[in-house]
Amino acid sequence: MVSPVVLIAASLGFAFLYPLVERLGERAATRIALLVLAAFAGTTAGWTVSLIGSGVALTADTAGFVAPLSIQLQVTAVDALAMTVVTLLALAALVQLTERATDRWHGKQVVLFFVLLLGSYGLIMTRDLFNVFVFMEISGISVFGLLSTSRDGRVFEAGFKYMVASGLASVFFLIGTAFVYRSVGSLSIADITAAAPVALASPVGVMGLLFLVTGILIELKPAPANGWAIDTYQAADPGIGALLSAVNATAMVFVLVRVMPILAGASPVFVPLVLIAGAGAFLIPQAQALLQESFKRMLGYSSVAQIGLVVLAIVIPAAGVPFAGVALAVPLVLLLNHAVAKATLFWIADATGDDASGFGGSLPASLRGRPALLVVAAIAVLALLGLPPFPGFWAKWSLVMGLAAGGHIGLLVVVLLGSLLEVVYLGRWLIMRMRHVDDDATVVSQRIPADFAESRADAVSGAASGASDASGAAAGAIPVGATVSLGLATLLMAGASVAALLGSGVGMPVLIVLIGVAAFAVLDVLRIPLRLQAIVAIAGLSWWGVSAVSGAALTLQSGFVLLFVGGAVVQLVALLARPGRRAGLVALIVGMVLSLAALTAATSPLEVFVAWELMTLTSFFLVVRGRFAAAASVRYLTFSLASALLMLAAFSLATAANPAFGTGGGVIGTLTTSVPWAAVLLALSVLIKLGAIGLHIWLPSSYAEAEDEVSSLASSVLSKAGILLLFLGAGSFAAPLFAGVALNQVLGWIGVITALAGGMMALFQEDIKYTLAYSSMSQLGYMVLAFALMSHLGWVTALYLAVNHLLFKGMLFLAVAGIVMRTGTRLMYQMGGLIKRMPFSFVSVLVGIIAVSGVPPLAGFGGKWLLYTALIEQGWYLQAALALFSSGIAFLYLFRLIHSMFLGQRKTHHDTVTEAPAAVLIPQFVFLVIIIAISMFPNLLIKPLQTIVEPAFASSVRWEGYTVISSLGYWNGNAVMYVVIGVFLAPLLWLLAVKGRTYRVEQFNIVFAAERPHTPQSTHYAYNFYGHYQKAFGRLLDPWVERFWSGVSATAGTVSQTLRAWNTGNPQTYALQILLYLFLTYLVARGGL
């Protein structure tokens, strides 16, 4: 095996030789440099393989002595792995760097680059304290040198600050080293570690170690003493930034890893000290990054934050499922995940030349129309956010589990909060890059032209244009070098992800999600048209769904699989109406459906969470495709991931209390926890996903601004995930929480208020998709209410409502999709009179709204009957009354919907509108037939649902023929249907018999106070249809929730503003901050003043 010394020597040697090599010509020299790097990579990879196999470390002593006299270099498997990744990233970085370098700097840059590499290797391998200092300085000097090659003139200022700070850090480190040496008499880390409990436990020793660790921490750029580092990231060329973040920082972390045993041995104060430092370093920059206007600076904040997280992970023994038992696996994976992702992002900033960040319509949509780059960027961002299937996810999971298991609740909060902030700014960046060029990223509610003018262009939904046509962003060619670097990094990430995924122990369903997405992504790459993809997806999903449930008994799991897969398959037919290609659409839909299915099949909390996250991600990328969905998808991502993080917290708390938590899977009550807080967090998480009142502000715009087919899927299928989770966690909610009030009672009230508020808000929407979105919110409220009853009838109702909602909301959204497709507007008052042009759509909407509003004889009434019976049975009288009231409200907005679109006056320019395409109609009529069937024969649906609920509750209703009888009342859907047919036919026949000659006249042939109507626009009563309702309720209808969240957002902004003002840009301030940091560590170590 190659000795570690060789690597150091080779780096140094090559750096010195490079000027000679350069004489061979620039290209040749670059190639040789790359070859050398490749050889390094081969070496380190070789080490990794053999060391993992053997499990021992590779040691080399220099200068012919043995330790402690000599400087010892040592490589463990972890080190080797890190070095491999660092080398590979360096390889990628070199490609990128040499291409971007100016002539003036070219050769020198390579030399400095190799010196930096040398320093990094050294930092990782050395086991000598002073040698650490040397390598630190070597890295530092090479970084300063590299910095000065940047194009941005401000880099000197930044570099100067860096030098001051790094100089101070060196001083601390040296002082510390000196103290340690004085106390121990050796510089070998192994010796010091051994001697630490005795020799360094004295105040002097601790003082020395304090200097030492502060020096190391400063080098790790911990907030709040890291302004200089941020400035550097901002000013440096992105390539250099990538090196700094990926290579240098990674190596520095290893110093801490080396020193940690010494610290831990010397004094118990150091572990909390480093934990606090790590927590601060993680949380503060996340907050500071919120308002950044420079992407590089934002990445800088993110980098330092990530290192903070790694520092935390180094200290906390992780107890989660993945990588259990492998020492340092969590920090290492976090670190490497960060290194690769961050380098990628820096290179993307370089490739697109786009250094803007923040949120606003003027920002460039620089990734639009560059699918490959977008995928790479998305992977990097997701990996950085610690989302599955990227390695960081598993590490974060373990870390959080470890935190909970260790009882570090405060740190848990810090990690989750920091992660959420990171989601906000990184997600925002990604969304702004990939948004449609027309989108000014302000759309979170309906848009109505100020003059009520008919303007087609304005209101055309995203669906009308699609993603593929958008190429407004000037897509300059990406340099070859960047392509190679990004490709390499992405491959690295992909490989790591696959490895981590396979090692994580998650089951097949989760893997199938990824395989599905990947398969359809391949179809996209092969430029297969959308229709073909849709057919493949329909066939595949049908086959998969059938094979998943065939033969299985009807349980919650198979029931929901049927619901998810069946609902999605039917709606996928609508995609056949869209010609051309839509990159990613089918892949993401398939991914979403499969992840929903995976959710049902999950057998451990980890699997549940992975499936949940995958569902969130796929749906997020579906939502963001909408033409004006930027602002909406920011909300969607933020709230969805907040929900996920809450769930993570809940799971970690529950697992900490009960290691057997959540194993089993797919049955009611799997996720039952007896920890009250875990139950509350779980409920909150689900409530966010269900758009419960107060947490709903993401829902309307996300559903409405997504593409039309996506809206339909999201509203009808996706929204049921929350319901599934409620059932999975069912047992958690019944236990009394405080003052004898159980969580389910709170849930019930939240449910009914959501139902009412959603309906109220739907009343006043002009935009049809917003109406339906709010309607979904309201309907989900009903489901929560029914579920919260915790009774047999309640649960049957919840499931019944879920099925019913899937059917009618799918129908309505698809019908609306067809109408929007044909009329080119989403504003209801711009439609009207379409019944004659689109009769089939009308029938579908009519049946849909009858089903929603619960008017007998259609199936909706079954849901209402069950609901009120269940509510009154449980003594929830007021809830029952409120639910009935909101069902009246539902009737109102639904009538408005059908009236404004189909009845009233048809606009002259809609005279030639044709019926929606068959592909859009077919799924609607499939649903319609199902609705009619279960209306005629309610037992077809209710009985299976009873079977599903049976394991939890004994049946409380009985059947007599078609009559379902509860303790309160009865309902015979079949008889009602016949009576209705009877009472309908009798008057109809009478009318046909007695009516005189009937003339079919047009809509303008109305009595109009002896005038004639002027134009259809001025005759169609649709705008502000329920103005009087608004008037009656007055201030009650003010957007309180919106205001609250705006307040939260503004507060976060203020906090961020305040925090970032700390980084004044003055090196002297920074120096002072570093001194204060030292003082602070001293205070923490002392345990206060």
Added chain:
Amino acid sequence: MTQMILTKALYTVISLAVITNYALILIGTMARIRAKVQGRVGQPFYQPYIDIVKSNAKRTSISHGVMFFLGPVFRLAGGLGTYLFIPAIFGSVIFSNFSFSGDLLLMMYFIFFGQLGMALGAGESGHPHSAIGVARGLAQMTAFELPFVLSVVALAAQYGTLSITEIVAAQQGGFTHWAAFTNPLAMIAGMIAFLGMSGANPFSVVVAPQEIPIGPPTEMQSSFLGMLQTNRAIFNGAKMVLFMNLFWGGAAHENLLVAILIMVVKTFLIYLYVTIVGASFPRFKTEQSIRFFLGVPTVIGIAAVVLQMV
């Protein structure tokens, strides 16, 4: 089986004939009583019949489309259905109608059936006033629905059932057993809601003839109008019978004719109450009536429900 169906059909026809004729005569009589109060001769008590015949005798009619055509059919079907889901006379086989198909909840939701159909028909007429009337009507409907629902829930809680027959059964044995006296708060809330339901003053803004000529049926004429007039009678009858059943002990006697007489008297009084209130108060604006219903009557309803809970 066939015989059973035929018998049921016959009973249905009898039941419908009784309620239709009774309600028509009631409307005519009430108009005449109102005229007398105003010092007029007033229209003949059979004027509603003439009007319906006249409407149906129109030689031409116009239709704005399928939904316009079907709107009155829906409306009448809603009225018929509402009546047919209520057991009109307690204990009578002939007048039990189709109450076996569902309970109070079915009836409450079936009211929407006719409203929806009519609203659709009115909507397709393309007349803005129709749409305005519908918007007002629906808004007002949801508003009075709240006190009504509260009173119904209070009743359901009181009697532990949602079956109308059982609610009536529980009220037998003297007027002190009537829900009106055992649960007066629910009765008050329900009877106030009934004012809104009947659409008389002060809640007649839906049809406001001067402002939005006649509201939803602005475009309805000829046979369509005739159906609406018929429905007005049946639907009114159904609602009065419902309220009689819910709060006023229903109509029960071993002798069917006496039972019908009881029904006639009780519904007459209920209708008289609506007429008196209607004659005494001016019309509310929509938002005023919404606020009204969501105010005092709702509070009374909540009180009724809370009384059942404690």
Added chain:
Amino acid sequence: MSDQHTQTQISSAEVHEVFADLHTRYGVRGLEEKRADQAFVRTDRDEAVAVLTHLRDRHGYTHLAFLTAVDQIEEGRFELLYMLHNYELRHDLGVIVEIPREGDGCSMDTIHRMWPAAATYQRELREMFGIDFPGSPRLHEDFALEGWHDLPPMRKEFDTREYSERTYYARPGRTKTDTRQHMKDTIYPSEAETW
């Protein structure tokens, strides 16, 4: 109080003062004092707008009560009458402007910029007399008549009876009786004595 309100606050001398001012400035002539609170003056077409502006801004005649025209067909001209009112003095001042009846001369400067309401009067005058007010808003839209194509009906050369007979199918057999006489003779013969 109410007396003060109804009584004019201006003396004849003051009216003369105003007139003198207008006379010297714009050559306004022909002062006629019809009542204590009402006077008329005449001015030339070219000076009219200036006179009106002056009256409005300097003499407090801020209100345009009405604007109408009188067809002086015998003299071949229209008399436009701008009736102004002074709220403080409670005084009406009519400004009479003579314009030719025929041809291009049958037009007048618009005053809708001084009194926006004047536009409506001017529309009416355009429709009923055919007087043009170039620049006045919506001047050529129908005002009281819908789709009138004949001579402007208020011009005296327009024979309304002839037009009616030509257009509206007079019912034969219509006789004309003096109403007063008819009532005396036929309807209320007994009461007629008491009138």
Added chain:
Amino acid sequence: MATADTQTRRYQEPGAPGNAAVVNPDPRTVTGPAGGTGQGDVQTVDGQLRILTEELKLANADLRSEDRGNFCDHPPEVIKPFRAFWENFLNWARSESLWILGFGTGCGAIELRPLMTSRFDMYQYGIQGRPTPRQSSVFVIGGYASVKTMKRIVRSYEQMQGPKFVLGLGSCTINGGMYWDSYNTVNRLDHYIPVDVYIAGCMPRPEALLAGFVKLKEMIKRGECEGANRYAENFEWYKANQKRIIKNWDMPDYNW
């Protein structure tokens, strides 16, 4: 009833000028719709007046082209009454349920109001007001009809569903009354819409109006009020008359 009759007689002596009491002029006897060169002749303006196209659809030629699709183009049709007994029964119902269109076309409308009061109590005769032409069966033309109002009268009349009846109230509807030589008031209402009963006077009192209604009821019961059919039969003639005076015809040829 008797009171009303007496009062009618009291103020409407037959033979008085313009006091045609109750007349029922048939337009065909005055100026026939077919041919003729007299004063009441159809003046086809430049031969442009074509109401019906070859397919017997209304041409709606005066509408803007984009408006045409918004209106029905079916011409009115004559609808034969039923036979003896049944039609008599229906006519009885029609006569006992007279719903007036609430459209005061002229100053005479003021005389309609007292009918609702307790003193005259029109309800006892089965008469009541209705705010929309769709549901009304009687159109009371309240006095003079200017050209502008005529346009609205035509619209509203056509929007009523047959059988429908017209009461001409006041002398102006008969021969123009005091506006007989006005440039914008029609002289003979029956040239534009079929009139069933005229009530002469300027103004007639409510009693006269009631007498007119009674007369109308009698006529309906006798089956004499076929104005709607007359209108359909002589549609082109009526239309020509209407279009002759209504110059800006921005409505369909038949308003349905």
Added chain:
Amino acid sequence: MMTQILTVLAFLLMALGVWGLMSRRHLIRIIIGFSLLDTGVHLLLVAFGYRSGGTAPILSDGIGVSGLVSGAVDPIPSALVLTAIVIGLAVTALMLSFAVRMYARTRSIYIDKNKELKW
């Protein structure tokens, strides 16, 4: 004793350096302060390696390895200091060069005119 004096001196020097670093606006003076700080640290290292009365840790013929171990001052700090001085020099040089570039860019040698990057 010597060690203590040297240590105190080293810390004084460091304090002086820090003071210079923190209080001066002129870039060159800051760098001088920085150098003082460095020197202080070097002194500290030397002080920690000092052994009272010890000889220079030079391996010569007169003194054997054992004598060196017992009699000489600790050689490692000295070696470290040598390295540190070299590194310090390099850093100082870089700092100076950066200062020059900063001056070239902003035409100001004062630190508060050279803080474009912030927040």
